[in-house]
Amino acid sequence: MKGSAWIISSSALVIWLAAIGWPAMACVELIVASDDLFKNPSTISHSTLAQLLIVSITWSGMVAIGAMLLGWLPGRLLGRALARSSTRRSSGLWLLLATLLLVPICLPAYVVFFAWWQAWPADSWLFRWALEHQQVQTVRHATLLAGLLCWSWPIVSWCVAGFVANTPVQREEMLLLDAARPLTRLLDKIRCDGRGLLLGGLIAFLAAFSNTTVFDLAEIFTFGNELRAIEALGATPREVLTAAAPATALTVLGALIVWMLLSMRPAEIASARFTRDGRSRVGVLLFTALLWLFSVGIPIVLLARNMRSAAGGRTLGEQLSEFTTFYGRGMGNTMVVAMICGVLASVIAAGLAWMWQDRRAWVRSAAHVQAVGWMIAAAVPGTMIGSALTVAYNRGWLADGVYLTPAVLVIGHLARFGFLAALLGRWIALQEPRALVEMRAMDGAERLGGLLLATWPRLLAAGGATFAIVMTMSLAEIPVTAQVRPPGFDLITPSILNDMHYQRPQTVMIATAAFMGVALLASFGAIVLWSSARRAVKSVALR
Amino acid sequence: MNATPAFRFGCFLSLFILSFLLFGCGRSEQQYVVLYASADEYVAREVITAFQEETGIRVRFTGDTEAKKTTGLVERLRAEYASGKPQADVFWSSEIFMTLDLADEGVLEAHHSDTTKDWPATFRDPNGLWYGFAARGRVIVFAPGRVPDEDLPETWMDLSRSTYKGRVVMADPRFGTTGGHFGAMKAYWDREYQPGIYSAFLLGLAENETRLLASGNAGVVRAVANGEADFGMTDTDDVWAAQAQGMKVDLIYARHSRHDDPGTGTLLIPNTVARVKGGPNPDAAAKLIDFLLSERVERMLAESVSGNVPIRRGLAEKYPHRAVPNPLAIDFRRAAAVRVEAVDEAMRVLREGQRGDE
Numbered sequence: 001m002k003g004s005a006w007i008i009s010s011s012a013l014v015i016w017l018a019a020i021g022w023p024a025m026a027c028v029e030l031i032v033a034s035d036d037l038f039k040n041p042s043t044i045s046h047s048t049l050a051q052l053l054i055v056s057i058t059w060s061g062m063v064a065i066g067a068m069l070l071g072w073l074p075g076r077l078l079g080r081a082l083a084r085s086s087t088r089r090s091s092g093l094w095l096l097l098a099t100l101l102l103v104p105i106c107l108p109a110y111v112v113f114f115a116w117w118q119a120w121p122a123d124s125w126l127f128r129w130a131l132e133h134q135q136v137q138t139v140r141h142a143t144l145l146a147g148l149l150c151w152s153w154p155i156v157s158w159c160v161a162g163f164v165a166n167t168p169v170q171r172e173e174m175l176l177l178d179a180a181r182p183l184t185r186l187l188d189k190i191r192c193d194g195r196g197l198l199l200g201g202l203i204a205f206l207a208a209f210s211n212t213t214v215f216d217l218a219e220i221f222t223f224g225n226e227l228r229a230i231e232a233l234g235a236t237p238r239e240v241l242t243a244a245a246p247a248t249a250l251t252v253l254g255a256l257i258v259w260m261l262l263s264m265r266p267a268e269i270a271s272a273r274f275t276r277d278g279r280s281r282v283g284v285l286l287f288t289a290l291l292w293l294f295s296v297g298i299p300i301v302l303l304a305r306n307m308r309s310a311a312g313g314r315t316l317g318e319q320l321s322e323f324t325t326f327y328g329r330g331m332g333n334t335m336v337v338a339m340i341c342g343v344l345a346s347v348i349a350a351g352l353a354w355m356w357q358d359r360r361a362w363v364r365s366a367a368h369v370q371a372v373g374w375m376i377a378a379a380v381p382g383t384m385i386g387s388a389l390t391v392a393y394n395r396g397w398l399a400d401g402v403y404l405t406p407a408v409l410v411i412g413h414l415a416r417f418g419f420l421a422a423l424l425g426r427w428i429a430l431q432e433p434r435a436l437v438e439m440r441a442m443d444g445a446e447r448l449g450g451l452l453l454a455t456w457p458r459l460l461a462a463g464g465a466t467f468a469i470v471m472t473m474s475l476a477e478i479p480v481t482a483q484v485r486p487p488g489f490d491l492i493t494p495s496i497l498n499d500m501h502y503q504r505p506q507t508v509m510i511a512t513a514a515f516m517g518v519a520l521l522a523s524f525g526a527i528v529l530w531s532s533a534r535r536a537v538k539s540v541a542l543r
Numbered sequence: 544m545n546a547t548p549a550f551r552f553g554c555f556l557s558l559f560i561l562s563f564l565l566f567g568c569g570r571s572e573q574q575y576v577v578l579y580a581s582a583d584e585y586v587a588r589e590v591i592t593a594f595q596e597e598t599g600i601r602v603r604f605t606g607d608t609e610a611k612k613t614t615g616l617v618e619r620l621r622a623e624y625a626s627g628k629p630q631a632d633v634f635w636s637s638e639i640f641m642t643l644d645l646a647d648e649g650v651l652e653a654h655h656s657d658t659t660k661d662w663p664a665t666f667r668d669p670n671g672l673w674y675g676f677a678a679r680g681r682v683i684v685f686a687p688g689r690v691p692d693e694d695l696p697e698t699w700m701d702l703s704r705s706t707y708k709g710r711v712v713m714a715d716p717r718f719g720t721t722g723g724h725f726g727a728m729k730a731y732w733d734r735e736y737q738p739g740i741y742s743a744f745l746l747g748l749a750e751n752e753t754r755l756l757a758s759g760n761a762g763v764v765r766a767v768a769n770g771e772a773d774f775g776m777t778d779t780d781d782v783w784a785a786q787a788q789g790m791k792v793d794l795i796y797a798r799h800s801r802h803d804d805p806g807t808g809t810l811l812i813p814n815t816v817a818r819v820k821g822g823p824n825p826d827a828a829a830k831l832i833d834f835l836l837s838e839r840v841e842r843m844l845a846e847s848v849s850g851n852v853p854i855r856r857g858l859a860e861k862y863p864h865r866a867v868p869n870p871l872a873i874d875f876r877r878a879a880a881v882r883v884e885a886v887d888e889a890m891r892v893l894r895e896g897q898r899g900d901e
Contacts, residue, residue, distance in 0.1 A: 221757055233887070
């Protein structure tokens with residue numbers, strides 16, 4: 001990339017070096033030196049690991065399949081709305097739908113589960129029934145599954161929507177005119193939406209697989225829990241990495257499949273001229289509203305109810321005041337760190353997207369290397385990333401400049417979630433119509449100013465989406481946060497987790513309300529930006 | 544304003560650089576001390592505030608998550624030690640066994656002062672690497688009214704009797720005090736009785752289908768309070784906290800021997816405080832350690848929701864409801880030395896038992 005446009009790509013590279021390159025080198029150093037550092041090498045039971053791997057895969061598989069089943073129809077609805085958003089018709093519906101469908105993803109999964117879990121306390125009829133029939137664990141597992149599904153179905157919806165929006169609606173109409181049987185039409189829909197469904201299912205699978213917090217709360221021993229226990233008993237980093245190898249391989253494989261699915265260019269651009277409205281659409285709308293109610297609405301009501309019952313005579317104002325005194329700074333710090341992560345993630349996405357659109361092979365290869373690095377980091381256990389960051393940054397001037405500042409948290413969170421930015425960058429690069437890429441080149445987008453001028457709407461939109469997703473993932477991050485947060489730098493996330501363990505729902509409720517507010521704002525902002533950019537880009541593409 | 548995209552992009556980046564700088568500049572020149580503490584955040588913050596008010600020294604506090612208990616901070620201390628630049632000055636652990644591991648690994652440094660001069664030998668390292676204070680007991684929790692009196696166990700070994708089949712829960716021994724307790728059982732029984740008793744106890748637990756809970760000692764108390772189990776192995780502070788929340792639970796100070804001889808009763812696990820070797824603020828660290836070992840802090844912890852047992856005899860008498868009858872006479876170092884072995888064996892036996900049941 002000539003001119004000054006290299007600044008964006010270089011920024012992405014610098015972030016990659018800070019979050020992946022340098023810690024990876026330190027990690028190698030740690031692994032080589034580790035055998036002499038720690039006593040108590042632990043006994044690792046490989047049969048137990050295999051058994052727990054099956055448990056984790058089973059749960060993640062159930063979540064993925066359930067999310068695909070639930071998220072498909074809302075995804076089709078969103079996709080149609082998305083396709084029509086380039087016209088003035090129904091853009092209000094698209095905005096509302098898209099915002100609402102982003103909110104559940106933005107809430108930490110453990111918050112949704114916790115809310116549902118609190119719905120059947122020990123004095124409830126359901127608990128009494130479960131206890132009487134010795135089904136408490138079964139009901140708890142069902143609650144966990146419901147909580148994870150409530151959180152994951154919108155992921156599938158978004159993925160399906162991305163593909164549906166690029167499928168001509170005439171295809172369905174032609175099948176109708178041909179008097180095709182419902183089964184034939186259903187199979188055709190599956191054929192059209194298959195990639196989106198698979199993509200969403202895979203992402204839901206990976207997200208559930210890497211989550212340990214909800215499983216701990218539900219008393220389920222998983223592969224992630226076992227890795228943590230191995231570390232707790234003094235295993236060396238080398239032992240932990242070896243034990244984590246199956247999970248790492250699985251995550252990398254999943255990420256590669258996601259990569260391939262994203263890499264397929266859309267064959268056709270959707271036409272928004274003709275769509276069929278009617279009862280089926282109203283039905284899907286109602287179904288989507290119901291799902292949203294279960295995912296966001298009811299959990300909030302349940303938490304509010306518990307908060308009131310746990311208030312002990314204190315007013316809401318008093319509770320808020322207590323919360324602010326105790327956790328206010330932590331809440332603010334957590335938000336700021338998450339926002340910075342979101343912004344830097346959008347820089348990564350933008351930088352990689354430009355690199356992938358470059359005509360020179362070596363630039364594209366450099367982007368590939370970075371993306372692979374992000375994906376491998378996502379597959380490494382969080383505590384390993386924490387240790388690597390300690391070794392990498394707790395030295396010389398880096399200690400005062402990075403390790404003892406919140407910058408280390410930002411770097412750690414990006415190491416965990418930067419792969420999302422890389423994937424979105426890949427999508428941005430490949431989904432942009434070739435004509436636009438050529439026009440951008442002709443517009444002289446080699447200087448930074450020209451590049452930004454030519455790509456501003458798309459950059460803003462993609463950056464907005466990356467910002468929203470990574471920021472909210474960062475808000476809920478636990479393993480790295482717990483290990484590298486600077487002394488004296490309060491954060492709300494570990495406190496929420498502790499309060500869940502100690503059954504203090506008032507803290508969880510207030511923090512959740514704050515999370516929800518941020519999620520709503522971030523979702524709405526991202527959708528508005530995306531929507532306006534999409535209209536601008538599409539009008540150019542169709543002309 | 545008609546700003547160019549480049550200008551906007553520049554503003555964007557500048558804002559973030561500024562944010563970073565603001566974070567970095569948030570550190571005042573005021574004297575400070577860095578504390579890593581695994582005690583409950585609610586309790587720890589109260590103590591920290593008192594120290595700051597008394598000395599004017601600012602405490603930079605880092606806590607642990609309940610899920611990882613003390614292990615998260617221990618891993619961090621080890622990693623920082625390995626990187627050659629310790630960042631903590633003082634380590635306040637809610638238990639003792641991992642502190643002993645850190646002492647053996649050379650992560651801690653000796654501390655001596657007037658406060659520690661006459662500290663009880665049981666609760667101190669001979670070289671001053673750590674000091675114990677404000678203990679809690681390992682107890683059996685049960686729900687009064689739901690369990691007949693004749694069913695109440697008197698010793699830990701009782702839990703391996705068939706009477707308790709399917710009625711007992713415990714936390715994952717790889718985290719928290721449960722692992723330390725198992726180490727203490729193995730060390731004590733192997734030495735005071737005969738090798739093999741610990742293994743027999745584990746086999747009994749496995750045959751009784753004792754359930755492991757991933758949610759820790761608080762989860763154990765919750766399971767008993769909810770009626771999912773009749774008995775649970777836990778700590779006194781979790782029972783006091785549950786009672787404060789209105790849960791109907793009580794505790795048994797179970798013995799480690801069939802006979803009620805002195806020194807065979809409940810395992811007391813003290814909080815421990817230690818100075819981190821190479822910590823950046825040694826003077827302030829010394830002040831904080833002495834403060835944590837003061838009578839004032841023991842009183843605060845005894846009156847807190849944790850209800851810790853003061854190790855000062857005179858003070859303990861003022862809190863008779865927290866008193867632990869007949870504490871177990873145990874060498875903590877021996878218990879810590881066999882902890883990992885004991886936990887590994889426990890996990891193997893209990894898991895094999897579970898597989899066998901399936």
